[in-house]
Amino acid sequence: MMPTLQERWKRWQHGLVQSLLLYHGREDHATVRVLLLACIGTVGMPLYYVIWRHFFPQEYESLPLRLFGILLCALGLFARQFSRPMLNLYLLVTLSYIFPFFFTLMFLMNHASGVWRESLLIGLVVLFHFDTGLALRAYAIGTTLACAAAAALGASDMLLSRAVLQQVPIHWFTIAVLSVAKISRHVLAQEKLAGMGAGLATVAHELRTPLTSVDANVRGMLRMMADAQGESAQDRLTVIDALARIQFEVRHMNHMIDLFLLSATAVRQNLHPVETVSMETVAEAVLKRYPFSSQKQQKTVTLEVRHNFQFSGQTELAVVVLLNLLRNALRAVQRAGKGRVRIVIDGGHQPPRLLFIDTGCGIAAPQQAMIFRRFYSHPPHNGAGIGLALCKEIMGAWRARIRCVSRESAYAIFILEFPMR
Incomplete structure (x- = not known):
């Protein structure tokens, strides 16, 4: 037909x-x-x-x-x-x-x-x-x-x-209307992001109850298995290992919910700098807070402080930026099945900068111009697509700059440059 x-x-x-x-x-x-x-x-x-x-x-x-x-x-x-x-x-x-x-x-x-x-x-x-x-x-x-x-x-x-x-008042009225319309579109975009943050908070709240229940049941079963008699040692170890893994995943999900909520809250905050922040302090806090999936994964991340520096910003928002970058870097390493992550604090450089380097799957050239666009994620369905967009918005509010240099299947380097104090 x-x-x-x-x-x-x-x-x-x-x-x-x-x-x-x-x-x-x-x-x-x-x-x-x-x-x-x-x-x-x-x-x-x-x-x-x-x-x-x-x-x-x-x-x-x-x-x-x-x-x-x-x-x-x-x-x-x-x-x-x-x-x-x-x-x-x-x-x-x-x-x-x-x-x-x-x-x-x-x-x-x-x-x-x-x-x-x-x-x-x-x-x-x-x-x-x-x-x-x-x-x-x-x-x-x-x-x-x-x-x-x-x-x-x-x-x-x-x-x-x-x-x-x-014609002059007609032109000026046209300019005023177009300027107000652009402001309205910006406000609408912020409202959508705030709505997304509120929705994410609701979902996180609903997830915590069953996760807490699962965690409690797993703890009870682990105690029972430890005291159980009549089963082979190999069977008991297999079940205990599986339950321990479930318990770890529950804790990991709770940590990720905390991370998502932190990002969602940042959307609704005033992003402008209000304090002097130490980059080394922020980086160390991020490494302590991040929910690594294992000791092995944690050892793939190294912090290198060539020269610490301070910048005008907000500590909690700086944590949001680095957490998002660390999560993306570890995902790239996981997808590639190889690689490491280096966080380099280079305050001696002009301008002071932070380098986030991973030797994972890299980013293809067609995607590099898109990764900072709001609601874009690669691969598809790999998150909500607000992490890097939020990072760029925060950095822009601090008159700082974030950019990416990458080669597919080789590396990705996120460069954060801060204004001289």
Whole structure:
């Protein structure tokens, strides 16, 4: 039976959405935005030059300005090769030139025509979908330069004309609405995380009762087995070993619940630094609190203090960060069936840093850009996907940085860099 047109349309929509999600997952979010902006600008600049020049002629057009815009957008196609500072600078220059400067200058030189009035408004909507601080800087720079250029080109009378001034409150209202909308989305995301934390707390509470009961029964059975007569020593040792293993797993689950609750509580906390924290103290506390599955696993983790350092943060949140990193490292070692974990405190480095090194399964290149995204986990169903995202959020609140360097099937190094005190 042939699928209907509606079914094919839905299938195409689903495929398109999945393709976009996969593409976004492979790249850093800022890089994706630059690439999309570059693609649209590279096509749109020459296309609309033809439209406004030949099909619906406007009073003023400028091929040199268009060509410079095309050049800027074309540079963005190489965004994957940009460093983070270069990417930020490119965004500021390109956004300042295209949306406020070019669109405002065309609006002024075409005497506030309907085409450019609407185009400028759309340009501002696109601009303020980027970071608000970046958009405000670009808006101020671009608009100022556009007004100066219009005056230099002999259109100074337009700057204070009624047609132009009546657009200013509309533009400012649009900017305010978009900024508030972004704040609302951020609040909603925080509420979702808080809800997840509350739900996790409820689940943890419900799990503790049966776990306590299992643990108590196992202890009783162990005592009975120790006193039992008439069974072979080998049988008794086998049963005792199995019961001891069950008891250990129950304790391990209780420790993991504590870890999850700690992470969930951190979601709802004020993340900003309120105290001076010693990195060595935090690392030692983490190694004491972590529920290692065995002595053998515990011995795979070593702490190396080259030079201790202090940073502005929160002790409990620092514990959350290191616990999450340690858990991920031990999982990588477990999946690989080999490897060790090294925690290196290097306060003598500039800037001071902590290295989390595991020689487990490593992280494949396509996943490296995704691991700090909220709700992403790899392999699939390997946790809720909030651990590393929370780590990055905490580090960002402390003006610190976390990044990952990895090679698949070889190693993963998480580098935590802290600002100089």
